[in-house]
Amino acid sequence: MLKTSRAVAVILTILASSVWCAGVASNLVLKKAWAEKYRNRLSIEAKVTILHVSAKEQDADIHGGSRKNQIGLPMVAEILNGTQPTQKATRTAIGPGQDGAEKTIYGAWRLWFEHPPHGGGTQCQDFGNQSPALCSSQALGGSDSNPDHSFEIHPVFAINQVPSVGKSSMVLLPDNKGVKDSAKAFQDYGNKNQILTIARSGSGITLNSKMIGDNYVRMRIRITKAKSSATTTKRDDGSIDGGWVLADVISDDDDRVLAAGARIFYFLDSAPGDALQKSAAGTELEILGMPRLNLDTILRVSEGKDAVAVPLPIEFVAVALTSTP
Amino acid sequence: MFGLPVLDVAIGMAFLYLLFALMCTTLNEIIASAFDRRAKMLRRGIRSLVGSEQLVDALYRHPAIASLAPIEKRGDPLPSYIPASRFAQAITDQFTGAGPGTNATKPEIDTLRDEAAKQLKTMMERSRDPEELNKKIEDWYEQTMDRVTGWYKRYVQRQTYALAIVLVLWLNLDSIHLIQRLWSDSALRATVVEAAKTRIQESGGAEPIPVVEYTEGDKPDSGHPVQTGSVTLTDREKELLTSLTGWQSDLLRLNAERQLRPGEKWQRLRWFGGVAKVHLLGWILTVLALSMGAPFWFDTLNRFMNLRNAGRAPDEPRSKTA
Numbered sequence: 204m205l206k207t208s209r210a211v212a213v214i215l216t217i218l219a220s221s222v223w224c225a226g227v228a229s230n231l232v233l234k235k236a237w238a239e240k241y242r243n244r245l246s247i248e249a250k251v252t253i254l255h256v257s258a259k260e261q262d263a264d265i266h267g268g269s270r271k272n273q274i275g276l277p278m279v280a281e282i283l284n285g286t287q288p289t290q291k292a293t294r295t296a297i298g299p300g301q302d303g304a305e306k307t308i309y310g311a312w313r314l315w316f317e318h319p320p321h322g323g324g325t326q327c328q329d330f331g332n333q334s335p336a337l338c339s340s341q342a343l344g345g346s347d348s349n350p351d352h353s354f355e356i357h358p359v360f361a362i363n364q365v366p367s368v369g370k371s372s373m374v375l376l377p378d379n380k381g382v383k384d385s386a387k388a389f390q391d392y393g394n395k396n397q398i399l400t401i402a403r404s405g406s407g408i409t410l411n412s413k414m415i416g417d418n419y420v421r422m423r424i425r426i427t428k429a430k431s432s433a434t435t436t437k438r439d440d441g442s443i444d445g446g447w448v449l450a451d452v453i454s455d456d457d458d459r460v461l462a463a464g465a466r467i468f469y470f471l472d473s474a475p476g477d478a479l480q481k482s483a484a485g486t487e488l489e490i491l492g493m494p495r496l497n498l499d500t501i502l503r504v505s506e507g508k509d510a511v512a513v514p515l516p517i518e519f520v521a522v523a524l525t526s527t528p
Numbered sequence: 529m530f531g532l533p534v535l536d537v538a539i540g541m542a543f544l545y546l547l548f549a550l551m552c553t554t555l556n557e558i559i560a561s562a563f564d565r566r567a568k569m570l571r572r573g574i575r576s577l578v579g580s581e582q583l584v585d586a587l588y589r590h591p592a593i594a595s596l597a598p599i600e601k602r603g604d605p606l607p608s609y610i611p612a613s614r615f616a617q618a619i620t621d622q623f624t625g626a627g628p629g630t631n632a633t634k635p636e637i638d639t640l641r642d643e644a645a646k647q648l649k650t651m652m653e654r655s656r657d658p659e660e661l662n663k664k665i666e667d668w669y670e671q672t673m674d675r676v677t678g679w680y681k682r683y684v685q686r687q688t689y690a691l692a693i694v695l696v697l698w699l700n701l702d703s704i705h706l707i708q709r710l711w712s713d714s715a716l717r718a719t720v721v722e723a724a725k726t727r728i729q730e731s732g733g734a735e736p737i738p739v740v741e742y743t744e745g746d747k748p749d750s751g752h753p754v755q756t757g758s759v760t761l762t763d764r765e766k767e768l769l770t771s772l773t774g775w776q777s778d779l780l781r782l783n784a785e786r787q788l789r790p791g792e793k794w795q796r797l798r799w800f801g802g803v804a805k806v807h808l809l810g811w812i813l814t815v816l817a818l819s820m821g822a823p824f825w826f827d828t829l830n831r832f833m834n835l836r837n838a839g840r841a842p843d844e845p846r847s848k849t850a
């Protein structure tokens with residue numbers, strides 16, 4: 204039995220030794236009506252002013268950064284495999300050009316705390332440039348090609364009607380150095396104190412989380428619910444552009460279920476789209492998935508509550524097919 | 529390996545530090561907002577950028593910037609942030625005479641601080657068109673904003689220390705005393721650990737999470753956010769803090785002294801001297817702990833909880849990850 208004074212010393216030592224690097228959470232404020240609109244959609248279409256375009260990224264993508272756009276958030280539009288010759292037209296289309304004009308960018312929306320403000324802070328969806336003081340983090344940090352952001356259009360499907368991805372470009376390239384395997388990715392999502400806290404009001408939702416890594420996860424999935432007419436996704440003009448299936452993500456070596464019944468979204472004009480549309484329940488596929496926050500779950504679990512904390516609600520956009528059965 | 533009580537006391541302390549730090553953060557925000565600290569620092573940053581008070585006044589009168597001031601504030605409200613594009617628009621309008629409201633006091637570049645004038649002249653000469661000039665001015669402005677952010681962070685850190693000292697003395701937050709209480713009272717320890725678990729699992733949050741309403745609430749793509757409150761401490765947490773903090777036991781000692789030695793000179797001062805001697809180290813430790821900030825203690829609490837969960841009984845349920 205330790206004496207009180209010794210216990211005090213031990214506890215103080217434990218607390219003092221806790222001075223190891225701590226990740227800092229940040230807030231993202233969204234308009235509820237906006238979240239309701241996109242909760243079951245694959246994509247978004249918005250007018251975006253691109254400020255600067257990056258050189259080749261580690262994952263072979265090209266970034267176009269924006270601080271002014273119709274979504275009301277600092278953001279990045281990302282061209283999948285943007286360095287490839289097949290993406291030349293899109294690379295030209297995304298460039299800010301001389302006139303700084305807005306571009307209409309169409310692609311998969313992505314909410315993900317990948318590049319939140321450093322040291323915490325709050326970014327707000329603001330359509331009117333009237334943000335209160337608490338939203339000051341959105342204008343200040345990061346370079347113009349990669350401003351501090353938790354919203355992306357990724358992958359970009361088209362810019363000013365110039366199509367970007369398609370069967371030729373939605374593939375996994377050997378020079379994509381940003382791919383994680385699913386066991387490691389899910390370990391990180393589950394074990395890194397990755398909690399999403401959601402505060403609700405009548406018309407706003409505040410999401411609070413620490414930074415999360417990963418653009419791409421190579422994963423083996425087993426379909427649990429095939430696509431149906433209820434799981435197709437539509438654009439603003441009503442045309443169908445994709446859909447989703449439900450699938451278990453399973454580990455490569457021992458068939459463990461890493462995530463049960465995850466929504467896997469697909470884009471119609473793509474190899475993973477073709478495969479996922481045809482897959483019946485029980486089919487296994489290997490895909491390259493891009494994780495994003497599941498807005499539908501966020502709205503559902505926070506319904507009628509002031510604040511709730513949940514493990515990260517994740518869904519995926521299938522951006523390449525890495526092998527078929 | 530440490531025993532579970534030691535870990536539970538560490539969890540309890542990390543949790544209490546988190547709650548106290550949250551109180552500090554909230555007070556910090558209230559003060560910053562009441563005194564418009566962000567807005568004033570931004571104005572100071574712009575003043576140091578352009579070096580002319582007259583020009584700063586003119587820029588703040590430009591509609592692109594004036595419209596950013598919060599409409600709900602009285603007097604002469606200042607915007608808390610100005611996007612680079614708006615700054616560039618306002619400053620180019622000032623020197624070209626274009627745009628609304630710029631003709632009243634049109635300053636000359638030569639009236640600017642030497643360095644600013646030189647930089648602005650160079651940008652104008654080297655820009656092929658207005659868009660390129662705007663872009664260069666935006667970059668110039670962004671660099672200054674990095675400095676303003678640094679000023680603000682340092683200001684917040686200084687104010688956090690000051691608030692921590694006030695809070696510690698007001699609530700008598702003695703770390704050593706709190707550890708001793710948690711160590712010797714297993715029921716209290718269990719209550720605090722349970723409350724810590726609830727914060728991690730349900731109310732979460734390393735800092736006050738803003739609750740925000742939107743104007744034009746029904747429309748998905750218009751309107752702006754207005755903060756209506758924040759999620760800080762739950763009622764249960766407030767009760768817990770009240771039961772663990774305060775001056776009650778020290779004041780009892782003072783009353784006892786008064787009864788035993790009525791009319792003695794300097795009694796109150798001697799009492800405070802004795803109290804300070806007992807609590808000083810604990811107070812200092814608490815101030816240092818609070819200066820680490822709520823996010824740090826939230827993270828530490830999470831780590832301790834994970835450590836505790838790793839050693840839980842086999843039939844205790846594991847929290848699920850979606």
